[in-house]
Amino acid sequence: MANQEIYCTVESCYYYGKGDVCKATKILVKNNPATLRNAGTGSDGKGGQAHDPNETLCDTFVREDQGPKAGIGRIDD
Numbered sequence: 001m002a003n004q005e006i007y008c009t010v011e012s013c014y015y016y017g018k019g020d021v022c023k024a025t026k027i028l029v030k031n032n033p034a035t036l037r038n039a040g041t042g043s044d045g046k047g048g049q050a051h052d053p054n055e056t057l058c059d060t061f062v063r064e065d066q067g068p069k070a071g072i073g074r075i076d077d
Contacts, residue, residue, distance in 0.1 A: 008058070014067020015060060015074055025073040028059040 006022040008015070015024035036055045050056050062069045 010058075010061060012064055013060075014062045014064045014069075015072075016064070017075075022060075023075045024060050025075060026060070029056050030059050031055060032057045 006024075006027060007020050008022040009020050010016060013022075015022055017023040031050055032055050035052075036050060060069065060072060068074055
């Protein structure tokens with residue numbers, strides 16, 4: 001199995017790593033109900049289908065000074 005590479009440029013995230021690499025052991029991306037054009041999307045981001053990147057949210061994000069999130073580890077360098 002190939003190694004997965006996930007890139008992120010949000011330097012204020014606890015899981016941000018040098019070289020714009022996400023260091024989270026798992027990620028959750030869901031629909032952004034504020035921008036999603038499809039009907040049927042609840043406030044939890046479930047339902048509907050995203051067509052553009054701005055219609056999604058990375059729910060793994062947590063501020064660097066508040067991390068980690070419960071159940072999500074950080075990959076050490």
